Amino acid sequence: MPIKVIIADDHSLVVECLKPLLERTGDIAITGTAADGKKFLELARKKPADVYLLDIGMPGLNGIDAAARLLRSDKTAKIIFLSMYDDKPTVGKAMKTGAKGYLLKECAADEVIKAIRAVSRGGHYLSSALHGFMTETLQAGERGHMNPGDSSPLTSKEREIIQLVAEGLANKQIARELKISANTVHAHRNNIAHKLNIHKQADLVRYAIKEKIAKL
Template identity: 40%
Template sequence: MKPKKKIKVVVCDDHNIVREGIVALLNQSGDIEVVGEASNGVEVLELIHKKSPDVVLIDLSMPVLNGLETTAKLRSNYPQVKVIVLTQHENEEYIIQMLKAGVSGYVLKTSIADELIKGIKDVANGEKFFSASISRMMLDDFIKRAQGLKSDKPKSELTNREYEVLKLIAEGYTNQEVADKLFISIRTVEFHRANIMHKLNLKDFAALVKYAIQKGIIDIENIEEKI
């Protein structure tokens, strides 16, 4: 009898202890083989080219290239590879952003081992998978919308470009530096910045940074020292 093909997985998390624990857990499952490890998004993209995994398990908050940016690049360049987010962020806006980027699963780090393994198997088979608490939150929100009630959580009104500008500004980059990074004019950056402040009802820079941290857009430790 031909042996069952194992699911090839790449694990990406910038915390070594967490990553090593996940790798050990998956390798013991019997049906999953970890073919690579990475600590940031750039390393993930390099590994995918070399290892051709079935599934990538990725953290949201990482240095160099975060989970959202990495997923967007990965889905664009390697559409056959499935992505599961493994994170501590239980935030509706961030879940929506990741779904738009093309993830197939969203699993919380507080989940039990069996849930993570089931998620990988389901996603490898072409299905979607969400942690139980995430599924309940999404269902509750759907029911409220169906009943004509307002959701408890605000829906993001930012465009993709405004989101990029918000992230860079919150990380401490000047308007000119943001313009250089995004290849747009400084006037365009100023326009986006004003729109962001208006849409989110933010009064000053401190409020903008606080919003970005609360929504999981940036990590405190990754904020530029010049802030």
Template identity: 30%
Template sequence: MADKMRVLLADDHAIVREGLRAILETEPDIEVVGEAAEGQEAVNKTDHLKPDIVIMDLTMPGMGGLEATRHIKQTWPDVHILVLTMHDSDEHFFQVLHAGASGYFVKGGSSSELVAALRTVRQGDVFLYPSMAKKLMDDYMKRVRTGKDRESYDGLTEREREILKLIAEGRTNHEIAELLVLSPGTVQTHRARIMAKLGLHSRTELVKFALRRGIIALGDR
């Protein structure tokens, strides 16, 4: 049996943490290793407990979830962050992705959706709640209609362009990490930033972008 997924819960409401723990402890492959009521505590417990994933609320007293996410990803890039929030605004959404979070889950989703999100994130993929994925798609279509593909691509760093090409070729995060001598967590962070900058929400859309821009040819995949 594979190692259990170690999860840290960070939310300032005890009732939310209790509810999340009750949901997750019914899953045989998930272990809740700790709880935090504010951002600095989440950072400290990440250091001590070494979770695989932190479920992070955005709005907490003291250090907020966004700042805590940035700190955790800078210090422990292999730790995944799944943001759990009531906010579904574009502003919060893109800030979260740029901070390095691997997923964005809006409170109100079902317990089965939450568990699926955790498993998606642990595999190194990005999870976007359906309403947020639609926002990304809408933004992408606006860019296509207004010819902003060139502007978006020009905004990528050389490293991001390199990783974009490898993702479009079908490489996994672990394969990219080995090729570029990076950690999988660092590759995941770059991937999330690429998706946010280009206004894309899936690997399929990323491949279409790469084909359209001539970054890859059909025979490259």
């Protein structure tokens, strides 16, 4: 049986390049693709895969928060992040969700294949460029399925609202997107401002980008 893989990345070129390369192996089958975190979660629930290949910087819901949500509902999910971010804090946050691997987008296709095979068998995999802090990063992931917000005062809903604010949505648009009232969005934004001591939207956007909740 081939290894069933779902790819989530908002860059269609990445998906279009990866899909034929992976399927050419004969033992990997791409069973679905998604361009944002919410569609990824819908797809993962409808058509569970053996391995999930997940970008971090996606619209609507970023990859780290999407991974945390999936792992809360399915602790056996095997996730590999495929990202351009190579800084230690971001890799650490990603692995703390309970993910099994982290690849840099600059890596060769052979390394992606190797990672998928290793993770499907129950192992871990980090890009060779990250081996300098491999042990510490993997131990962070093994300590349990932690939410990306565990080291911050924000709830997952507040992180989601911050991402949508950073993407330029107004309160009414956020309310429609999250299926909550505009008053609830306003209350969440007040809580966010109080917790972070950030009261200007421009500063909140900078915070979202710095924390990889949203991207430029």
